[in-house]
Structures are given as C-alpha cells and as structure tokens.
Amino acid sequence: MRIRDIRMRRNCKALHLVTSAGLALWAKRYSSAAAFAFCLGSIVSLVALIKCLVLLYDARLIVDNPVLTVCPAHVYQKDQKQCGGAETIVVSTFGILAGEKAYLWGRKPGGCRLMAAKLEGHVLSLVFGDGKSTMRADVLHGLKGQEEVAGVREKLWRETGVDLTVRDG
Amino acid sequence: MMKRCKEQGEGIRSVAGLSFYFAYILAFLFEGQVLYSLLKMHGANVGGHVLTSMVAHFAGLLTAGLIAASLLSPRQVIKGSMIVCLVATLPFCFPPTYLWSVSLVLGGYASGCGVASWGYYLRRHVPKGKRIGACADVLILSNVIMIALNVVAANVSAPLGLFLAMLCIVISLAFFRGQAGSGTSMPPSASLRVHESTLRKSLALLCLFIFVITINSGLMYQVINPAFQHLTGLVSWYWALPYIVALIIMRNLSVRFSKAKVLYLGMVMIVASFIAFMIVGRRASDYLVVDTLMLGACGIFDLFWWSILGEMLDYTDNPVFVWGVGLSANVGGVLLGGVLGTVLTTLRIGGAEVAVIALTVMFLTLILLPVLNKQLVSLLESHTYLMAYDSLNRQEQTDVLGHDAMYVGLTVREQEVLALLLQGKSNRDIAESLFITESTVKTHVGNILAKYGVKSRVELFSSMLKDFISL
Numbered sequence: 358m359r360i361r362d363i364r365m366r367r368n369c370k371a372l373h374l375v376t377s378a379g380l381a382l383w384a385k386r387y388s389s390a391a392a393f394a395f396c397l398g399s400i401v402s403l404v405a406l407i408k409c410l411v412l413l414y415d416a417r418l419i420v421d422n423p424v425l426t427v428c429p430a431h432v433y434q435k436d437q438k439q440c441g442g443a444e445t446i447v448v449s450t451f452g453i454l455a456g457e458k459a460y461l462w463g464r465k466p467g468g469c470r471l472m473a474a475k476l477e478g479h480v481l482s483l484v485f486g487d488g489k490s491t492m493r494a495d496v497l498h499g500l501k502g503q504e505e506v507a508g509v510r511e512k513l514w515r516e517t518g519v520d521l522t523v524r525d526g
Numbered sequence: 527m528m529k530r531c532k533e534q535g536e537g538i539r540s541v542a543g544l545s546f547y548f549a550y551i552l553a554f555l556f557e558g559q560v561l562y563s564l565l566k567m568h569g570a571n572v573g574g575h576v577l578t579s580m581v582a583h584f585a586g587l588l589t590a591g592l593i594a595a596s597l598l599s600p601r602q603v604i605k606g607s608m609i610v611c612l613v614a615t616l617p618f619c620f621p622p623t624y625l626w627s628v629s630l631v632l633g634g635y636a637s638g639c640g641v642a643s644w645g646y647y648l649r650r651h652v653p654k655g656k657r658i659g660a661c662a663d664v665l666i667l668s669n670v671i672m673i674a675l676n677v678v679a680a681n682v683s684a685p686l687g688l689f690l691a692m693l694c695i696v697i698s699l700a701f702f703r704g705q706a707g708s709g710t711s712m713p714p715s716a717s718l719r720v721h722e723s724t725l726r727k728s729l730a731l732l733c734l735f736i737f738v739i740t741i742n743s744g745l746m747y748q749v750i751n752p753a754f755q756h757l758t759g760l761v762s763w764y765w766a767l768p769y770i771v772a773l774i775i776m777r778n779l780s781v782r783f784s785k786a787k788v789l790y791l792g793m794v795m796i797v798a799s800f801i802a803f804m805i806v807g808r809r810a811s812d813y814l815v816v817d818t819l820m821l822g823a824c825g826i827f828d829l830f831w832w833s834i835l836g837e838m839l840d841y842t843d844n845p846v847f848v849w850g851v852g853l854s855a856n857v858g859g860v861l862l863g864g865v866l867g868t869v870l871t872t873l874r875i876g877g878a879e880v881a882v883i884a885l886t887v888m889f890l891t892l893i894l895l896p897v898l899n900k901q902l903v904s905l906l907e908s909h910t911y912l913m914a915y916d917s918l919n920r921q922e923q924t925d926v927l928g929h930d931a932m933y934v935g936l937t938v939r940e941q942e943v944l945a946l947l948l949q950g951k952s953n954r955d956i957a958e959s960l961f962i963t964e965s966t967v968k969t970h971v972g973n974i975l976a977k978y979g980v981k982s983r984v985e986l987f988s989s990m991l992k993d994f995i996s997l
Contacts, residue, residue: 417965418966421962421963422966450966463969465976515939516939517937518937
C-alpha cells in the first residue's frame with residue numbers, strides 16, 4: 358500500500374468521524390437512542406482515525422528513510438521500467454512497510470530493534486525484536502550484482518548499526 | 527580601544543535617545559498625564575482615547591519585528607516612528623476633532639514600532655553584561671523626565687506639557703542622528719544559534735509571565751489611581767518616584783545578591799499594596815503607602831523582564847521581534863487589567879474584591895515563576911555549553927567525543943546528528959544539512975537522548991561536556 362492510499366483512508370475515516378459526530382448532534386433533538394448510537398459510531402471512527410494517523414506517521418517515517426525498496430513485479434513500456442502495480446515493500450532505517458502493515462524498529466532503545474540482517478541467495482532476512490520476542494521478515498531483494506549488495510550493506514550499517522551478512526545461496 | 531570607546535559612545539547615545547522618546551510616550555501616548563490633562567481641559571472622552579492609543583501601541587510593538595525583517599532597517603523604523611509621533615502630536619495643539627483619534631492611532635502604532643526597534647541598538651551597542659544597566663538607565667531617565675512633564679501638565683499648563691513632550695522627541699532624534707544600524711538583520715552572536723524552539727518556548731513563557739503580572743498594573747490604573755485622583759499635586763510627582771528608587775536599587779545590586787529573592791519581594795509588595803488599598807483610607811499618607819508598594823514592585827518587575835529580554839537578544843537574528851513581542855506582553859497585560867478595572871468600577875465593586883482578584887493573579891504568577899526559571903536556565907545553560915564546545919579546536923572536539931563511551935554505541939547517522947546538535951543547530955537545520963526529514967531528525971534525537979539516559983538537550987550537553995569544559 359502506498360502513502361497515497363493510507364492518506365485516502367485517513368481522509369475517509371476523518372469524514373466518517375465528522376459525519377457521525379454531526380449526525381449525533383442532529384439526532385440529539387429527536388431521539389436519544391439514535392444520538393447515542395451515532396456517538397458510539399463517532400468514538401469508533403475516532404479510534405480508527407487515530408490508528409490510521411499512527412500508521413501514516415510510521416509509514417511516512419519508513420518511506421522517507423529507505424534502505425531497500427523492493428518491487429515484486431516490473432512492467433516495461435518502451436524500455437521504461439515501472440512497478441507492476443503490486444505493493445512495494447520498503448526496508449528502512451525504522452522498519453519495514455509491506456502493504457498496510459508496518460513493522461517498526463529503532464524508534465527507542467529498549468524497544469524493538471533490528472538485530473540481524475542476512476542475505477542468502479535471493480532472500481534478505483531481517484530479524485527484529487525487543488529481546489523478549491523476535492520476528493523474522495524474509496524479503497526477495499531483487500539486488501543484482503555485488504555493487505548493489507555493497508550499497509545496501511553500507512546503508513544498513515550507517516543507518517541501523519547492523520552489519521549485513523552475505524552468504525552465497 | 528578606540529573601537530570600544532566608539533561602541534560605548536553609541537550605547538550611551540542610544541540609551542539617552544530612547545529615554546527621551548520613552549518619556550514622551552509615558553507622559554503622553556501611554557496613559558500619560560499630558561494626554562489626560564489635555565482631554566480633561568477640552569472635556570473630551572478620556573477612556574476611549576487612552577484605550578485607542580494603547581491598543582495601537584500594542585499593535586506596533588507586536589508587528590515591528592515583521593517590518594524590521596522585511597521592509598525597513600531598525601534605524602529607519604525608529605527615526606520614522608519619531609517623525610510620525612511628532613506630526614501626530616500637532617493636532618493636539620488645536621481643539622479636539624476626529625484628527626485626535628487618528629493621531630493617537632498613528633502615534634501609538636509608530637511609537638510601538640520605535641520602542642521595539644531599540645532592541646536592535648541594545649543588542650548592537652551594549653555588551654551582554656551591561657544590558658541590565660542600560661535598561662535600568664532608560665527606565666530611570668525616562669521616568670524622571672516623565673515626572674517633570676507630568677508636573678508641568680498637571681500643575682502649570684497642559685499645552686506647555688505637550689510642547690515639552692514634543693521637544694523630547696526632537697532631542698531623541700538628535701541622539702539617534704548618525705547612529706549606526708542600517709542592516710535589517712543580525713546573525714546570532716558567536717555564530718551560534720540556540721535551538722529556535724527553545725528560544726520560542728522561553729519567549730512565550732516570559733511573555734505569559736509578563737502578561738499575567740501586568741494585569742495588576744492595569745488594575746492599578748483603573749481602580750487605585752482614580753481613588754486618589756483628588757490628590758492631583760502629590761500624584762503628579764510622587765507616582766513614579768518609588769518606581770525610580772526600586773530601579774536604582776536593582777541596578778546597583780551586587781551580582782552575588784539573589785535576584786530571585788527580589789522577585790518574590792516584588793510579589794509580596796504587590797499583594798501588600800492591594801491589601802493596603804482595601805484597608806486604608808484615601809488620604810495623602812495612605813496614597814504614599816499604597817503607591818510606594820505598588821510602584822516599587824513595578825520597578826522590580828519591569829527591570830527583570832527588560833533585562834531578560836535583553837539577554838535573549840543574542841539568540842536571535844531578529845532582535846526587534848523579540849524585544850517588541852516581549853514588551854507587547856507588558857502592554858497586553860496592562861490593557862487586560864485596564865478592561866478588568868473598568869468593569870469593576872462600572873459594577874461598583876469594592877476594594878476587597880479587587881484585592882482578591884489581584885491575589886489570584888499573584889497566585890498564577892507564583893505557579894509560572896519556577897517553570898519560567900527552569901526554561902530560562904535551560905536556554906542559558908544550553909547556550910553556555912555550546913559556546914564552550916564551539917571554542918574548542920577540532921582536535922579537542924574530536925577528543926571530547928572520543929572519550930565518550932556512549933558515543934561509540936551510536937549509529938553513524940546518530941553520530942552525524944549529534945555532531946550537528948553540538949553546533950547548536952535546530953531540527954530543521956539538521957534535516958536540511960543531512961537531506962532527511964524533520965521527523966526523522968526528531969526520531970534520531972530521541973534515540974540519542976534515550977541512549978545517553980537524559981531527557982533534554984541541555985542534559986545531553988551537560989553529560990557529554992561537563993568533564994571537559996570548565997564553565
């Protein structure tokens with residue numbers, strides 16, 4: 358999912374909130390039950406909006422600090438390469454953005470941090486967690502050649518302090 | 527040596543020039559006795575005219591920084607404002623017409639811009655350690671001249687008082703003639719800028735403090751002064767005397783004497799003055815007690831915030847803005863206090879209720895004072911550490927960082943951000959330097975602070991530098 362899509366979702370949720378709040382105020386005159394229902398709807402919209410705002414902030418932070426951007430499919434038109442419309446995956450200083458899911462790290466010491474990064478064959482494995490529990494994300498990196506690998510390795514070290522281990526797979 | 531003497535001379539001239547200009551404002555435009563006497567002489571509406579002038583003055587102080595930053599130089603602003611004031615005073619030589627209101631608006635606004643522009647001269651010509659003295663000198667001298675003008679206007683002749691007030695502007699123009707000051711902006715001193723957000727927070731907090739405490743001044747003008755208006759002769763010369771005495775004492779206080787204690791004394795004096803107003807009568811001796819307490823406290827507070835604003839001028843490239851906004855809070859508080867006092871007078875509310883309102887204001891001030899103190903200390907400490915770090919040579923700076931165990935635990939990017947933080951750059955400047963976004967910088971700064979186990983930049987600088995830099 359792109360930032361634009363998250364923004365649209367945010368705008369929809371904001372509109373939903375305003376509509377529910379307006380309807381709650383309007384319904385107050387006629388029926389308490391209806392007003393209460395719309396009020397509940399407003400609260401749900403508000404919670405959803407807040408979650409969307411947090412996702413947007415996190416997504417923005419990830420997208421602004423890319424280490425590696427992976428496009429699952431490429432479409433070529435007149436020798437110009439374009440992303441095939443499928444969701445882009447962004448590996449960043451502060452996490453991974455895959456679709457509408459953002460996995461964050463490096464936001465605060467003691468919190469979730471990137472622990473290890475390994476490149477084996479076509480797969481880039483990233484292990485992150487807070488010490489109590491860990492997760493692993495495997496990404497088809499699409500890197501071609503040692504130069505690109507070295508570039509990602511250098512960027513990853515610079516931004517996160519984690520060294521990329523490269524194994525021929 | 528020659529250059530220092532020249533700078534001192536420029537400083538003295540700017541102090542003298544502003545003193546005469548400020549005396550004109552205090553005696554005429556800003557609820558001055560000259561204006562009061564003229565309005566009463568012609569039977570004109572006192573309240574409306576005075577309010578008009580004060581609101582215009584407030585607007586001038588608030589917006590002068592914008593004019594000085596974009597349109598005119600501070601020198602042009604201050605001299606232009608004096609000429610406008612001189613011209614705006616002329617209609618008062620004739621019977622009242624609509625021109626009086628127009629002149630008060632123009633004169634009030636222009637004088638606000640003029641006073642704000644003096645911030646530039648204070649920063650340029652008066653060294654940091656001497657600014658409290660310069661501010662005290664302006665306040666003392668201007669009030670002495672104002673007393674003279676008031677005595678003439680109240681006891682001899684209002685038109686003569688007006689003529690002497692206009693003469694003050696001419697004298698002031700003569701002092702500012704030939705003064706340097708053609709630049710429109712000035713970089714922060716020592717090429718170091720304290721974080722803009724810290725400066726803005728400190729200025730906002732100081733303005734809030736000034737605003738709250740000067741509500742009592744406004745109450746004084748509208749409630750206390752009218753109660754003693756039958757003592758015209760005494761009021762005209764004694765009114766500002768305790769203010770001047772307090773300024774002289776504050777100016778000559780030893781550096782070791784705790785100024786914080788004097789501030790608390792000032793608060794006690796304000797509370798005591800309102801309680802005394804509630805209890806005592808309306809004789810001359812009662813006026814002496816109430817006025818001494820109230821105006822003595824005003825002198826303490828006025829010098830306090832003038833000197834704090836003077837110190838802050840080093841942290842900005844628009845001293846006119848900082849000086850103007852700071853003083854506008856003063857006028858704003860007086861305006862609000864005046865409105866409050868007018869409402870109380872209209873509702874015929876007695877001295878006891880007025881004292882309660884004043885005590886409430888003092889209570890708010892007591893809450894604000896420690897917060898303000900913390901913010902100002904943070905601003906000054908931050909500046910001190912950064913100045914000290916900046917004075918080290920490159921090798922010494924590298925050694926400072928090399929000996930820091932925590933520095934090794936930072937990522938390369940975090941080290942880059944830290945290096946720029948130590949140069950005193952704001953988040954925005956760091957973002958521009960590193961070609962990243964401001965929210966990314968904030969995240970990195972948050973991580974750095976957390977890794978060092980501190981909560982603020984000042985604590986960070988202190989933790990990193992205190993072992994290497996003796997302050």
